[in-house]
Every structure is written in structure tokens, then in C-alpha cells.
Amino acid sequence: MKLASPLKSTLENYGFIFPAVLIFSIFYIYPFIQIFHLSFFEWDGIVPFKDAIPVGWSNFKEISFQDSSWWQAVRNAGFITVVALTLQNILAFLLALACDREIRMKNFYCLIFFIPVVLSEIVVGMTARFLISGLEGADVVNRMLGSLGLSHLAHHWLSDPHTALTTVALVHCWKGFGWGFLIFLAGLQTIPRELYEAARVDGASAWETLRKITIPLMMPVIGLVAILTVLGTMQIFALIIGLVGGEFAGHTSVPVLRILASMQGSSRFGYACAQGITFGMILIAVSFFQYRLSRRAKA
Amino acid sequence: MLGTPPIRSNGYYKAKRVTLNGVIHLFLIGVAITCLYPLLWMASSSLKTQQTIFTDISLIPHPAHFENYIHAWHTGGFGRYFLNSIFYTASVVVGILVVASLAAYAFSRFRFRGRTVLFIMFMAAMMIPVPGSFVALFVLLNKLHLRNTPLGYILCMINVGLPMSIFLLKTFFDTMPRELEDAARIDGCSKIGMWRHVALPLARPVLAVVVVFNALNVWNEYLLALIVFDDKNLMPLQRALMVFRGEFLTNYPLLMAGLTITALPIIIVYLLMQKHIVRGVTAVFG
Numbered sequence: 001m002k003l004a005s006p007l008k009s010t011l012e013n014y015g016f017i018f019p020a021v022l023i024f025s026i027f028y029i030y031p032f033i034q035i036f037h038l039s040f041f042e043w044d045g046i047v048p049f050k051d052a053i054p055v056g057w058s059n060f061k062e063i064s065f066q067d068s069s070w071w072q073a074v075r076n077a078g079f080i081t082v083v084a085l086t087l088q089n090i091l092a093f094l095l096a097l098a099c100d101r102e103i104r105m106k107n108f109y110c111l112i113f114f115i116p117v118v119l120s121e122i123v124v125g126m127t128a129r130f131l132i133s134g135l136e137g138a139d140v141v142n143r144m145l146g147s148l149g150l151s152h153l154a155h156h157w158l159s160d161p162h163t164a165l166t167t168v169a170l171v172h173c174w175k176g177f178g179w180g181f182l183i184f185l186a187g188l189q190t191i192p193r194e195l196y197e198a199a200r201v202d203g204a205s206a207w208e209t210l211r212k213i214t215i216p217l218m219m220p221v222i223g224l225v226a227i228l229t230v231l232g233t234m235q236i237f238a239l240i241i242g243l244v245g246g247e248f249a250g251h252t253s254v255p256v257l258r259i260l261a262s263m264q265g266s267s268r269f270g271y272a273c274a275q276g277i278t279f280g281m282i283l284i285a286v287s288f289f290q291y292r293l294s295r296r297a298k299a
Numbered sequence: 300m301l302g303t304p305p306i307r308s309n310g311y312y313k314a315k316r317v318t319l320n321g322v323i324h325l326f327l328i329g330v331a332i333t334c335l336y337p338l339l340w341m342a343s344s345s346l347k348t349q350q351t352i353f354t355d356i357s358l359i360p361h362p363a364h365f366e367n368y369i370h371a372w373h374t375g376g377f378g379r380y381f382l383n384s385i386f387y388t389a390s391v392v393v394g395i396l397v398v399a400s401l402a403a404y405a406f407s408r409f410r411f412r413g414r415t416v417l418f419i420m421f422m423a424a425m426m427i428p429v430p431g432s433f434v435a436l437f438v439l440l441n442k443l444h445l446r447n448t449p450l451g452y453i454l455c456m457i458n459v460g461l462p463m464s465i466f467l468l469k470t471f472f473d474t475m476p477r478e479l480e481d482a483a484r485i486d487g488c489s490k491i492g493m494w495r496h497v498a499l500p501l502a503r504p505v506l507a508v509v510v511v512f513n514a515l516n517v518w519n520e521y522l523l524a525l526i527v528f529d530d531k532n533l534m535p536l537q538r539a540l541m542v543f544r545g546e547f548l549t550n551y552p553l554l555m556a557g558l559t560i561t562a563l564p565i566i567i568v569y570l571l572m573q574k575h576i577v578r579g580v581t582a583v584f585g
Contacts, residue, residue: 013405013411013490016401016402016405016490017401017402017405019397019398019401019402020398020399020401020402020461020465021402021417023454024420024421024424024458024461026439026454026458027436027455028424028432028458030435030439031429031433031435031436032429032432032435034438035432035435038438045437045438049438095326095327095330098326098327099327103320103323103324103327104324105324105327108331109330109331110577111570111573112331112334113330113331114573114576115334115335115338115566115569116334118515118565118569118576119338119519119562119566120519120520120521120537120561120562120565121521122519122537122540123537123540123558123561126540126544126558127340127341127558128337130341130344130551130555131337131340136549137353138352138354138356174333174334182580186577186580235430237522238522238537255430256430256522259430259433259434260525263434263437272431273434273435275431276430276432277431279431280427280428280430283428284427284428
């Protein structure tokens with residue numbers, strides 16, 4: 001057996017990680033640093049960067065104090081997130097509870113509920129638009145309301161500013177609940193059945209069992225799903241492009257769409273980067289806060 | 300066995316259980332129908348004509364215009380976009396498999412300076428959201444003359460999949476017994492040989508998870524496709540669908556055929572690989 005020289009061995013080790021580190025440095029770390037750099041410039045992305053105008057913190061000041069459409073977009077994403085946190089996750093939890101028992105066709109349900117998750121936002125958004133819209137679609141939702149005798153509820157769901165955002169949120173919940181369902185179900189199945197047996201022997205009702213055993217034991221999973229929901233939903237955008245259309249303004253704008261509009265629409269690359277940083281900070285702050293909250297709930 | 304009372308002979312409990320199960324089934328079936336109906340309807344609309352698509356909302360169209368798919372494939376250009384998507388997905392998945400498994404193997408087995416820092420760096424990238432990085436990526440790709448090229452898109456997407464794939468693979472390699480590799484080493488097997496002939500074959504179940512997750516991710520990706528491609532001939536399906544809809548006078552049956560062409564492979568892959576997806580979710584979040 002020949003002992004390889006230590007130098008050769010070290011080079012070999014670095015050879016294994018080199019491709020990954022190289023790709024990661026170019027396409028993740030470099031842009032990551034660059035957005036901080038660019039955010040201090042006024043630059044249209046067309047002229048050479050050496051002609052860009054350094055503007056200090058003014059992009060950030062403009063975002064903070066003047067850009068009301070930006071904060072409207074943040075509020076919109078926040079609204080969709082609140083709907084997803086409550087409606088979508090409660091639905092997912094109830095479905096997981098229903099499937100965490102001896103019930104026929106359990107595997108069939110599990111199979112179906114994840115289908116909307118594996119489809120793309122564009123496919124889901126376009127299909128939903130075609131179902132919902134009466135102008136660019138078959139108006140199926142309104143026709144169904146009509147056949148249920150509820151035709152007075154018929155509505156231009158996507159073009160009315162009062163209902164557009166809620167419609168987006170509901171379609172988003174439809175697309176996403178399968179995630180929560182799958183994670184909740186995996187969590188529920190780790191709860192020892194003996195606990196439920198013992199509770200029943202002690203005469204606990206189903207409601208008490210849920211409140212005193214299931215939910216406390218599920219708290220870490222619930223916290224995890226909540227963080228994933230917030231991070232996923234706040235960054236929603238492709239679904240809105242598919243559902244509402246290409247126009248980036250309006251009542252359904254969200255931060256990622258605003259960043260895209262700053263970059264492609266108004267050609268303000270530095271401003272777009274500053275928006276990205278601001279938004280990243282918001283996301284980190286929110287998920288840190290949530291993490292603390294779920295830690296406290298556990299303790 | 301939650302909800303199954305211990306005393307089955309008791310009629311009251313039995314009736315209660317049957318009712319409860321009935322209600323639960325109704326709930327589950329109701330949700331399942333809302334999951335399936337839009338998809339069935341999408342597929343059925345793709346068989347209608349521009350005239351009937353807005354008026355006939357039945358699920359089974361009469362007559363069914365299967366030739367819509369031929370038109371979508373040729374004149375709609377979806378054949379080309381479909382092959383683009385296949386090519387990007389396959390290239391990215393192969394790239395990730397090689398690059399991520401090499402790195403994960405080194406992180407798991409070898410000792411070298413900077414090992415922990417580099418690994419933490421990959422893991423941090425998985426958790427820290429960087430919503431604006433596509434702006435800088437756009438600038439960078441322009442500078443490297445990689446924008447509007449397949450290679451630029453493929454490299455970006457390999458990068459997107461790396462952290463998660465490295466995490467999954469390293470977690471697996473950490474639990475893999477070292478005896479086989481020790482035996483291979485004594486037989487004179489090189490490090491790369493151990494990776495190729497010992498680690499990779501044993502990691503097949505995790506590799507399946509990595510393949511499925513990344514394939515779904517690339518096939519469904521939109522943002523980078525929007526940033527990278529201007530040339531219609533290079534676009535993957537998700538991007539081409541938006542362009543197709545944005546054109547003057549949209550041909551809706553062809554659009555629906557395009558949507559079905561986009562959704563169907565994903566649904567088939569999902570149905571075949573469901574076990575791996577569930578395992579992946581539990582491995583990452585469980």
C-alpha cells in the first residue's frame with residue numbers, strides 16, 4: 001500500500017469541492033455582494049457602470065419615505081401571507097388530522113393534495129384566471145354561483161380592486177396547502193399512539209386530546225410550517241403574473257414584482273437592488289421574530 | 300387509531316364513528332375534487348375550439364379537437380419549448396448530481412482547512428432569502444456574455460439547487476458505514492474511485508430524491524427564465540406560455556394545450572416518484 005503525499009491528498013480534497021464552490025461563488029456570493037454595492041448608485045443598467053452616479057443612501061431614503069407603491073406592495077404580500085398563515089395552514093392541519101387515522105383511501109388523498117404543489121405558478125395562475133375571469137376566460141366560477149342560485153354574488157373577481165387581492169390569496173392557498181399538509185402529517189405520525197390511548201382511558205374528549213396532546217406536541221412543526229409559509233408567500237410573484245397578467249402596477253402588486261418593475265420598467269438597477277435589500281431585511285426580521293416566538297411557545 | 304373507540308359492540312359509539320367518518324370523507328373528497336377539477340377542465344378546454352371554449356363548460360367536449368395539440372406543438376411552437384425545457388432540466392439535474400455529490404462526499408469524509416466554514420456557507424444560503432439578487436445576476440450574466448444563452452441559464456439553475464442537494468447528500472453520507480470504503484482503500488481504490496464506485500451506488504435512494512426535487516424545480520422555474528432569455532427560440536415552457544398569452548389575439552385552445560403539455564410531464568413524474576417526494580420532504584423538514 002502506497003501512502004499518498006499529504007499535499008496531493010489536500011489538493012484532491014479541494015478538487016472535490018472546487019466545482020461547487022466555484023459555481024456558488026460566481027452565481028450566489030458575487031451577486032449577493034454586488035446588490036449591496038449597486039444599491040448606492042443610480043444606474044440604468046445600459047451605460048457602462050463606471051458612469052453610474054453614486055448617490056449614497058438616497059435609494060434607501062426614497063424607499064423608506066417616498067415610495068408609497070413599494071409599501072403598498074409589502075402590505076399586499078403581508079395580506080396574502082396572513083391569509084396563507086391562517087386559512088391555508090388550518091386547512092392543511094385539519095386535512096392532516098383527518099388522514100392521521102385508519103381511514104380508507106388515505107393514500108389516494110395524500111396523492112391528490114400534493115398535485116397543486118408540484119405544478120408551476122404559471123400553470124396554476126393561468127388556469128385559475130381562465131376559470132375565474134369572464135373577460136379572458138370561461139367565467140366558470142360565476143356560472144357555478146349562478147347555478148347554485150347565488151347569481152347576485154357573481155363578480156369580476158380579478159378586475160375589481162376590492163376582490164383581486166383576496167382572489168390571489170385564495171388561489172395561492174389552493175396551490176400551497178399540500179406542503180403544510182405533508183409536513184403536518186409527517187409530524188402527526190411521530191406522536192406515539194399510546195398517548196392517545198391513555199387519554200381515552202382517562203376519559204378525555206376528542207377536543208381535549210387535540211388541545212392537550214396533539215397541538216402542544218406539534219408546536220415545533222407548526223412553527224416550522226409558519227416560517228416556511230411566511231418566507232414562501234412574501235416572495236410570491238409568478239402566480240400573480242399568471243393570474244392577473246403582465247401589468248406590474250395595480251392592486252395585486254407585491255415586492256418581487258416592484259423590484260422587477262424598477263429593473264425592467266424604469267431601468268433603475270441601483271434602486272431595484274436597494275428594494276431587494278430592504279425586502280430581504282424585512283424577511284429576515286420577520287422569520288427571526290417568528291423563531292423567537294415559537295421558541296417561547298415551546299418553553 | 301385515534302377515534303376508534305375500544306368498545307365496538309356499543310351501538311352508540313358505532314353510529315357516532317360511522318357519522319364522523321362520513322363527515323371526514325366528505326371533507327376530504329370535497330378538497331380532492333377542488334384539486335382535480337381545474338386540471339381536468341384545463342385538459343378538456345384544450346380540446347375545444349376558439350368559439351366553444353368560452354361557452355361550452357362541460358368537462359367532456361363534443362367533438363374533441365385533438366388536432367389542437369398538433370397545432371400547439373408545431374405552429375404554437377410548444378414542441379420547441381418543450382424540448383428546451385427537457386434539455387435545461389436534464390442538464391441541470393446531471394450537473395447538480397455530479398457537483399453536489401462530489402462536494403457532499405468531501406464535506407462528509409475528508410478533513411481539510413475551511414471545511415466547516417464552506418459547509419456553513421452553503422447551509423446559510425439555503426436559509427437567508429436574497430430577493431433582489433436576480434438584478435445583480437442579470438448584470439453579471441451580461442458581463443460574462445452568458446445572458447440569453449442556454450449555458451447561462453443552466454449554470455444559474457445548478458447554483459440554485461446546490462445547497463439543498465449538498466445538504467441531503469451529506470446527511471446521507473454521514474450515516475453511511477465507513478467499512479466498505481476502508482475495504483476499497485486497502486484494495487488501492489482512489490478517492491474519486493470510492494466516490495464513484497462505493498458512495499454513489501449506495502446513495503441511490505437519496506440521489507433519486509435529489510433528482511426529483513431539482514427536476515420539478517427547474518421545470519417550473521420562471522424568474523431566472525425571465526431574466527436570462529430574450530430569444531423566443533431558447534425559452535423554456537413557463538416563459539413561453541406567458542409570451543404566447545401576451546401575443547395579439549390569444550388562441551385559447553392552443554394556450555390550454557400548451558398548459559397541458561407543461562403540466563402533464565410533471566404530474567406523471569410526480570405520480571411515479573411520489574414516494575421519493577414524501578421522503579424528501581420528511582428528510583428536509585421532518
